[in-house]
Amino acid sequence: MKMTSRKGNSRFDLKEYKMIVKSKRSQMKIQVLENHRFSVPQSSKGQMKIQEMAFMLLAVVILFALAGMFFLAILYNDLINSANSLEKEKAISTAVNLANTPEFSCGETLCIDEDKLLVMQNRKDYDEFWPVASLVVTKISNDKEKIECNEKNYPNCNYFKVYDKGITNVEGVETFVSLCRKDKINEYIYNKCELGRVLVGFEKKQPE
Numbered sequence: 001m002k003m004t005s006r007k008g009n010s011r012f013d014l015k016e017y018k019m020i021v022k023s024k025r026s027q028m029k030i031q032v033l034e035n036h037r038f039s040v041p042q043s044s045k046g047q048m049k050i051q052e053m054a055f056m057l058l059a060v061v062i063l064f065a066l067a068g069m070f071f072l073a074i075l076y077n078d079l080i081n082s083a084n085s086l087e088k089e090k091a092i093s094t095a096v097n098l099a100n101t102p103e104f105s106c107g108e109t110l111c112i113d114e115d116k117l118l119v120m121q122n123r124k125d126y127d128e129f130w131p132v133a134s135l136v137v138t139k140i141s142n143d144k145e146k147i148e149c150n151e152k153n154y155p156n157c158n159y160f161k162v163y164d165k166g167i168t169n170v171e172g173v174e175t176f177v178s179l180c181r182k183d184k185i186n187e188y189i190y191n192k193c194e195l196g197r198v199l200v201g202f203e204k205k206q207p208e
Contacts, residue, residue, distance in 0.1 A: 080205050088173065090131045091202040095175040098135075098198055106180045112137060112196065114181035117160040118149060126163070133170050134201035135163040139179060139194050155181060170201040 099110045103120055106113040117137055120126070138146075138159040149157035179196035182189055 083205050084171075087202040087204070088171070091173045091200040092175075094130070094132050094135070095173055095198045095200040098200075099177045106178075106191070108178065108180075110176075111178040111180055111193070112198075114149075114155065114160075114179050117162065117179075118151065118154055121149070121160050121162045130163050130165075132163070132200050133165045133167045133203045134172075134199075136161055136199040136201075137177075137179070138197050138199065140176075140197055141194070165203075167201075167203045169204050171204040172199050172201040174199050 098104055099112050104112045104116050106116075136159060141158055143158050146159055147153065147157040149155075149160050175198050177196050177198055178193045180191045180193040183192040184190075
């Protein structure tokens with residue numbers, strides 16, 4: 001009887017041990033599955049790193065693009081300023097040399113012949129000759145009203161519109177000259193001279 005009881009107890013203990021081992025294994029499997037639910041797979045981590053690198057590269061490209069646009073804007077403004085300076089130099093040269101050209105000179109230094117001005121104004125043949133936007137010669141007088149000279153009112157006028165290209169955005173430079181014309185008193189012909197001003201306009205370019 002004792003032997004059978006020991007054998008019976010040993011069988012019971014063995015079965016109970018196996019059941020305990022199985023239950024612990026099942027608990028471990030459940031814990032492992034639960035941990036897998038909350039852990040990030042390795043493939044997802046790799047995708048996140050790739051996305052982070054893509055965003056960083058995109059940010060770097062945008063930064064360099066903005067820097068390039070800023071540099072081009074500065075370079076463009078410098079080119080505009082250089083072009084305006086060149087046009088201004090042309091206008092100054094035209095204003096200074098106008099009195100010395102055969103088409104306008106009265107034979108003296110810084111002297112313009114009014115009779116020649118009357119003939120030369122609005123001449124289409126000289127449109128390509130003038131490297132400026134406009135050219136006006138005025139008499140310095142106390143007259144409040146501006147009267148453009150033409151064949152009908154000359155010499156009772158006070159300014160000559162020699163050339164106008166029709167540009168609205170114009171900046172001007174000026175120089176002073178003598179305006180002389182032939183006049184007659186009691187059958188005596190002489191040169192009547194007045195103080196005048198040459199106004200030369202050039203196109204001022206604006207940044208777009």
